[in-house]
Amino acid sequence: MKKRRATMADVANHAGVSRTTVSFVLNNVPDANIPEATRQRILQSARELDYAPNVQALNLATGRTMMIALVVRQTSEQMAADLFLGEFMRGATRIIEADDYHLLVHAAEPDAVESTYGKLVRTHKVDGLLVASPMVEDPEVQLLHDEGTPIVLNGATDARDIASVDVDNVQGAYTAVRHLIELGHRRIGHISNAPFSYTSSVYRLAGYRQALHESGISYDEQLVFAGEFTTESGYVAMQHLIDNPVLPTAVFIGSDVVAIGALDALHHHGLSIPRDMSVVSFDDILLSKYVRPALTTVHLPAYDLGRNAGEMILKIIRRQPLVKMRVLLPTELIVRDSTARLSV
Amino acid sequence: MKKRRATMADVANHAGVSRTTVSFVLNNVPDANIPEATRQRILQSARELDYAPNVQALNLATGRTMMIALVVRQTSEQMAADLFLGEFMRGATRIIEADDYHLLVHAAEPDAVESTYGKLVRTHKVDGLLVASPMVEDPEVQLLHDEGTPIVLNGATDARDIASVDVDNVQGAYTAVRHLIELGHRRIGHISNAPFSYTSSVYRLAGYRQALHESGISYDEQLVFAGEFTTESGYVAMQHLIDNPVLPTAVFIGSDVVAIGALDALHHHGLSIPRDMSVVSFDDILLSKYVRPALTTVHLPAYDLGRNAGEMILKIIRRQPLVKMRVLLPTELIVRDSTARLSV
DNA sequence: CTGAAAGCGCTTACAG
DNA sequence: CTGAAAGCGCTTACAG
Numbered sequence: 001m002k003k004r005r006a007t008m009a010d011v012a013n014h015a016g017v018s019r020t021t022v023s024f025v026l027n028n029v030p031d032a033n034i035p036e037a038t039r040q041r042i043l044q045s046a047r048e049l050d051y052a053p054n055v056q057a058l059n060l061a062t063g064r065t066m067m068i069a070l071v072v073r074q075t076s077e078q079m080a081a082d083l084f085l086g087e088f089m090r091g092a093t094r095i096i097e098a099d100d101y102h103l104l105v106h107a108a109e110p111d112a113v114e115s116t117y118g119k120l121v122r123t124h125k126v127d128g129l130l131v132a133s134p135m136v137e138d139p140e141v142q143l144l145h146d147e148g149t150p151i152v153l154n155g156a157t158d159a160r161d162i163a164s165v166d167v168d169n170v171q172g173a174y175t176a177v178r179h180l181i182e183l184g185h186r187r188i189g190h191i192s193n194a195p196f197s198y199t200s201s202v203y204r205l206a207g208y209r210q211a212l213h214e215s216g217i218s219y220d221e222q223l224v225f226a227g228e229f230t231t232e233s234g235y236v237a238m239q240h241l242i243d244n245p246v247l248p249t250a251v252f253i254g255s256d257v258v259a260i261g262a263l264d265a266l267h268h269h270g271l272s273i274p275r276d277m278s279v280v281s282f283d284d285i286l287l288s289k290y291v292r293p294a295l296t297t298v299h300l301p302a303y304d305l306g307r308n309a310g311e312m313i314l315k316i317i318r319r320q321p322l323v324k325m326r327v328l329l330p331t332e333l334i335v336r337d338s339t340a341r342l343s344v
Numbered sequence: 345m346k347k348r349r350a351t352m353a354d355v356a357n358h359a360g361v362s363r364t365t366v367s368f369v370l371n372n373v374p375d376a377n378i379p380e381a382t383r384q385r386i387l388q389s390a391r392e393l394d395y396a397p398n399v400q401a402l403n404l405a406t407g408r409t410m411m412i413a414l415v416v417r418q419t420s421e422q423m424a425a426d427l428f429l430g431e432f433m434r435g436a437t438r439i440i441e442a443d444d445y446h447l448l449v450h451a452a453e454p455d456a457v458e459s460t461y462g463k464l465v466r467t468h469k470v471d472g473l474l475v476a477s478p479m480v481e482d483p484e485v486q487l488l489h490d491e492g493t494p495i496v497l498n499g500a501t502d503a504r505d506i507a508s509v510d511v512d513n514v515q516g517a518y519t520a521v522r523h524l525i526e527l528g529h530r531r532i533g534h535i536s537n538a539p540f541s542y543t544s545s546v547y548r549l550a551g552y553r554q555a556l557h558e559s560g561i562s563y564d565e566q567l568v569f570a571g572e573f574t575t576e577s578g579y580v581a582m583q584h585l586i587d588n589p590v591l592p593t594a595v596f597i598g599s600d601v602v603a604i605g606a607l608d609a610l611h612h613h614g615l616s617i618p619r620d621m622s623v624v625s626f627d628d629i630l631l632s633k634y635v636r637p638a639l640t641t642v643h644l645p646a647y648d649l650g651r652n653a654g655e656m657i658l659k660i661i662r663r664q665p666l667v668k669m670r671v672l673l674p675t676e677l678i679v680r681d682s683t684a685r686l687s688v
Numbered sequence: 689c690t691g692a693a694a695g696c697g698c699t700t701a702c703a704g
Numbered sequence: 705c706t707g708a709a710a711g712c713g714c715t716t717a718c719a720g
Contacts, residue, residue, distance in 0.1 A: 019707090020706070050466075054467065054698070056409060057404050057696070060712050060714085061698045062712085085429075093449060120446075287631030290635060351713055351714085363713090365689090373716095403696095404712090405714045
């Protein structure tokens with residue numbers, strides 16, 4: 001019993017005016033001086049007929065789509081980022097839906113040959129793109145941007161002329177390591193969240209080095225190992241750290257997921273946290289609070305990243321000036337149970 | 345330097361044919377016998393001009409939108425369900441994008457007065473709705489369905505004539521409790537995932553009772569407490585259980601998140617898991633593997649739920665017959681470290 | 689085998 | 705103050 005929806009023409013007939021007038025009234029066109037009487041009559045007719053505009057037609061006429069795509073690349077390794085996807089989406093939709101835009105989620109195949117998300121733009125499916133966890137090198141993104149497609153990158157990137165939002169990785173890592181130093185630690189290891197081809201890893205390493213440097217602690221490459229997104233990689237990296245001639249008294253780990261694997265390795269070696277080693281990590285995923293010991297970690301504001309990305313893409317679409325091409329959100333250190341004062 | 349995209353008219357001009365012919369060729373209309381020569385000429389022109397169809401125009405002409413909305417209700421309590429949102433989405437997009445449909449994610453305000461997602465349908469923004477975590481009573485969903493809107497509900501519901509996908513909660517709970525019984529436990533408590541106004545809680549309780557009954561264990565209301573989605577509620581519920589005159593030797597908890605809080609309560613009371621109490625829960629969220637002890641739990645196949653929901657909504661949109669109105673996916677018990685044989 | 693034409697439901701100069 | 709008309713870029717009977 002799908003009933004035909006009323007169109008603007010139906011409303012016009014019902015109210016005894018032209019479609020033009022209906023359009024003016026319904027869209028509150030500013031310089032169309034419609035007398036209050038007809039105005040009310042039209043609104044009344046629209047209500048009676050349960051009129052809702054057909055956005056497809058509207059879009060065709062205006063050339064907009066009122067749609068923004070969130071492009072997600074899902075390599076199985078990137079499940080870490082995935083933990084924040086829901087939050088990010090919520091932040092983004094909150095913003096754009098307030099302005100009648102909607103979010104289209106597109107799962108881009110990481111290994112696809114053909115242009116996967118370029119098609120969304122070229123077929124006029126969306127007005128702009130939010131690209132989650134962009135690859136370091138992504139010719140397609142650059143190409144689309146050069147063609148004039150509104151794009152906001154989410155996550156670490158060597159942003160050229162493309163707008164992006166990210167957390168301030170350097171500051172976050174710096175704060176984490178400062179915390180360890182203030183607790184008296186001097187021999188501090190580091191396990192990255194990802195290989196150092198990823199900019200997030202590079203920035204977090206930079207924050208680590210900066211904190212060490214500032215306190216006159218020399219950087220020791222022997223204490224630094226690369227994680228690879230997963231818990232398993234954290235386990236392995238911690239094994240290496242433990243194999244060191246002199247065990248560090250603390251470690252900064254680039255992500256909670258990797259840290260959880262590292263904790264496992266420490267437990268297996270009979271080491272107690274934080275007594276034998278303080279651990280501070282990065283992300284503040286939901287489970288970091290429930291791991292034993294609860295992780296001291298750097299909070300990643302995923303919801304706010306989404307909000308900011310949403311605000312930026314709307315501005316770009318509307319050709320409004322952007323205050324900053326690269327928004328870096330501050331982080332916050334959440335102190336829990338995995339760090340403690342160096343026992344002497 | 346946003347260049348104007350080529351339209352079908354451009355292709356027609358370039359190839360020296362009419363738009364009709366171009367449309368026929370590009371859409372492979374079956375009974376349009378276009379000679380191979382012109383056919384190739386048209387395809388060549390389209391390639392040269394980098395033609396991509398304007399889906400807005402296509403949609404207006406055909407009356408379809410090739411869009412499916414995923415409606416998410418986000419009360420903060422429902423963060424538990426949220427943990428699966430990403431997986432569910434991935435499953436759903438995998439299916440529908442293969443057929444050129446796209447997923448629109450809409451965050452419905454739980455407290456909104458106005459129709460939030462009905463508008464998506466009425467404005468011709470989407471062809472159908474996937475409703476995540478539907479409320480027990482949702483007049484709007486029923487109304488939309490009665491109007492002929494294709495809808496698939498995700499999650500527990502007293503499905504009337506609306507299609508839905510869910511996990512087999514009764515079977516899952518049954519399997520979990522069977523596991524405890526096989527380990528020798530007879531005094532088994534239960535903490536639900538949510539208040540018993542939620543059908544998922546009711547079904548899981550039913551599975552619990554069924555397993556008890558089958559083994560001739562009488563149901564003891566004193567051992568059953570309601571959780572409320574959160575870890576905190578699990579902590580409280582476990583407190584109550586512990587206050588019991590006779591402590592159960594095992595407990596089935598309706599969700600991992602609630603179980604984590606319960607574990608905390610047990611720890612605080614100096615009880616050791618699984619030595620003093622076996623714990624089996626439900627969901628198999630990512631962190632259940634990393635909690636200490638790692639949780640024995642019932643795996644919820646979120647990705648497959650998404651796939652099934654995607655398949656069903658496509659069939660409904662295309663008016664193809666549905667094999668089942670209510671798809672219940674089987675669960676799997678994942679045995680880890682939180683359950684053990686009853687020590688005598 | 690292929691084209692002229694109407695139509696999908698809107699917007700928006702342009703007249704009056 | 706309001707309407708007739710063209711246009712957005714497609715599809716699809718209907719002719720020839």
